[in-house]
Amino acid sequence: MSIPKDLKYSEDHEWIRVEGDEAFVGVTDYAQKELGDIVFVEVETVDETLDKGEAFGTIEAVKTVSDMFMPIGGTVLELNEALESTPEIINKDPYGEGWIVKFKITDASELDDMLDADAYSALIEA
Amino acid sequence: MKKTALNSMHRNMGGKMVPFVGFDMPVQFAGINEEHETVRNKLGVFDVSHMGEFWVEGPRAFELVQKVTTNDVSALTDGKVQYSCFPNGSGGIVDDLLVYRFNEEHYLLVVNASNIEKDWEHINKHNDCGAHLTNASDSISQLAVQGPLALKAMQKLTGESVEDMTYYTFKVLEFAGHPSIIFSTTGYTGSGGCEIYMPNKLADNIYAAVLEAGEEFGIQPIGLGARDTLRLESGFCLYGNDINDATSPIAAGLGWITKFEEGNEFIDRDLFADQKANGVPRRLKGFIMEDRAIPRQHYEVVDAEGQVVGEVTSGTMSPMLKKGIGMAYLDKPFWKDGSEIFIKVRNKVARAIVQRPPFYKG
Numbered sequence: 192m193s194i195p196k197d198l199k200y201s202e203d204h205e206w207i208r209v210e211g212d213e214a215f216v217g218v219t220d221y222a223q224k225e226l227g228d229i230v231f232v233e234v235e236t237v238d239e240t241l242d243k244g245e246a247f248g249t250i251e252a253v254k255t256v257s258d259m260f261m262p263i264g265g266t267v268l269e270l271n272e273a274l275e276s277t278p279e280i281i282n283k284d285p286y287g288e289g290w291i292v293k294f295k296i297t298d299a300s301e302l303d304d305m306l307d308a309d310a311y312s313a314l315i316e317a
Numbered sequence: 318m319k320k321t322a323l324n325s326m327h328r329n330m331g332g333k334m335v336p337f338v339g340f341d342m343p344v345q346f347a348g349i350n351e352e353h354e355t356v357r358n359k360l361g362v363f364d365v366s367h368m369g370e371f372w373v374e375g376p377r378a379f380e381l382v383q384k385v386t387t388n389d390v391s392a393l394t395d396g397k398v399q400y401s402c403f404p405n406g407s408g409g410i411v412d413d414l415l416v417y418r419f420n421e422e423h424y425l426l427v428v429n430a431s432n433i434e435k436d437w438e439h440i441n442k443h444n445d446c447g448a449h450l451t452n453a454s455d456s457i458s459q460l461a462v463q464g465p466l467a468l469k470a471m472q473k474l475t476g477e478s479v480e481d482m483t484y485y486t487f488k489v490l491e492f493a494g495h496p497s498i499i500f501s502t503t504g505y506t507g508s509g510g511c512e513i514y515m516p517n518k519l520a521d522n523i524y525a526a527v528l529e530a531g532e533e534f535g536i537q538p539i540g541l542g543a544r545d546t547l548r549l550e551s552g553f554c555l556y557g558n559d560i561n562d563a564t565s566p567i568a569a570g571l572g573w574i575t576k577f578e579e580g581n582e583f584i585d586r587d588l589f590a591d592q593k594a595n596g597v598p599r600r601l602k603g604f605i606m607e608d609r610a611i612p613r614q615h616y617e618v619v620d621a622e623g624q625v626v627g628e629v630t631s632g633t634m635s636p637m638l639k640k641g642i643g644m645a646y647l648d649k650p651f652w653k654d655g656s657e658i659f660i661k662v663r664n665k666v667a668r669a670i671v672q673r674p675p676f677y678k679g
Binding site: 230231251253254282 | 333344345348349350351542545546609610613633634636663
């Protein structure tokens with residue numbers, strides 16, 4: 192199970208990578224394995240400002256549908272367009288090519304409440 | 318939690334195990350889409366030992382099977398298999414099943430794992446003619462080997478000819494060195510192949526032989542996830558989703574296994590004959606998504622004005638078509654092929670067209 196040290200994690204199995212005042216969000220390696228083959232990603236919140244914990248989209252595997260939640264508050268800037276035709280890149284490269292949305296951070300202090308790699312590792316092993 | 322004889326085999330092969338109707342079963346191995354494509358293009362092996370098996374024997378065996386099933390058992394000859402269902406006495410379906418005729422006094426009924434107890438109680442309740450009944454569900458293991466290369470691969474394991482067997486027939490033969498194995502050209506995938514019945518104690522050994530024989534053809538173990546996508550792409554009903562205690566076989570599109578021939582006196586015959594003559598308000602139909610969305614069980618179906626005209630019973634993303642597909646009970650006239658319907662997917666509606674399955678022809 193891959194859990195990169197340079198990312199932060201939510202209890203809902205999203206990861207976040209901060210670049211200046213923007214951030215990329217995706218689902219963790221653990222989440223993609225649990226979901227199985229990802230077949231559809233839907234995000235209809237581009238340009239919306241959402242609070243921490245609000246759903247920004249849905250991810251569908253062959254057998255299940257799950258909401259994806261904002262790990263911290265922000266304004267959704269962009270959906271990863273590659274997911275439209277090849278959602279399976281989430282399975283292949285969840286922390287890289289398989290990122291889901293980019294957003295502008297509302298309040299960077301909310302990052303302090305997120306899990307680091309060790310804490311997330313402990314969460315999924317519990 | 319019940320375990321099939323192959324439980325530790327599945328774990329060793331990396332199966333992701335989940336509880337399924339009281340059994341600990343593999344939902345996937347390599348991944349649902351990869352497994353699905355393997356069955357469509359090559360061959361795969363499924364452990365379906367959770368299915369139930371009842372023997373019906375003796376001079377009244379025919380009479381009982383004829384009475385409790387909708388299909389015409391008199392049309393069966395020795396070595397043939399028939400798809401059928403048990404009507405429940407109030408116009409619904411207790412279960413769907415396969416009927417195997419060994420001879421006129423010897424039948425095997427293969428039923429869904431989820432319904433074994435209910436079915437057993439049902440046929441015993443109606444056994445006033447006194448057929449001899451045995452519930453062999455806990456002692457028989459079953460493998461499904463499915464795909465265009467399945468029979469070619471399985472031919473390596475038996476001296477009897479199986480490659481040329483016609484669909485829905487069976488033989489009792491020596492297989493992988495073991496006598497008296499039931500080999501049936503049936504399945505739930507739409508890609509051809511066979512289902513093999515054996516005593517539990519031989520399951521490990523025969524499973525290993527099947528994998529070895531299939532290796533040169535690219536065989537893979539297949540989980541319940543792909544079993545569901547394969548059956549839905551081929552338009553086969555799943556009990557509990559598409560048919561249940563409240564659905565009639567006429568409404569479910571199972572009129573072809575509901576035979577009103579002279580002499581086929583089965584439970585609910587008059588009720589179903591009336592439905593066939595006078596129509597039903599809703600019918601089970603297939604549909605394919607035009608908009609990008611995946612239908613799921615219990616989603617509402619609406620018309621262009623937003624009026625509810627049906628309900629989805631099964632839905633998935635078709636691994637072969639890469640489009641959403643499903644089955645739904647639809648009001649008249651929306652059940653007509655080519656009708657435009659809309660599926661309520663969360664907060665929006667997605668356009669779909671009614672289409673007769675199979676959605677994919679191999």
